[in-house]
Amino acid sequence: MEVGIALENAVAEIGYEAHLRDGEDSEKLAASRWTNVLDFVDWIAKRCGGQIENDGGATFESEKKTSSGAGNTLPPWVRQYR
Numbered sequence: 001m002e003v004g005i006a007l008e009n010a011v012a013e014i015g016y017e018a019h020l021r022d023g024e025d026s027e028k029l030a031a032s033r034w035t036n037v038l039d040f041v042d043w044i045a046k047r048c049g050g051q052i053e054n055d056g057g058a059t060f061e062s063e064k065k066t067s068s069g070a071g072n073t074l075p076p077w078v079r080q081y082r
Helices: 003-013 016-022 027-049 067-073
Strands: 052-055 058-061
Touching: 003 016, 003 027, 016 027
Parallel strands: none
Antiparallel strands: 052 058
8 A cells, every 4th residue: 555545544544633623722723733744644655655856857766765764864853753
């Protein structure tokens, strides 16, 4: 199964969107947090599945990584929670 689909399914199964919306008084803030979750899921999927990059007219496909290998490239603000 593709990493992005697996992550989206996992987030849906645990009801994380409802958790964010139920735990927040501000609908705008809850929507913003949910958008952050979706962005993060998309970022992980791209890191694990390889991403097409365009650099100065040349096209390269980045290395495909496993979910454990992608953790080495997490931004610092995410690594602090590992």
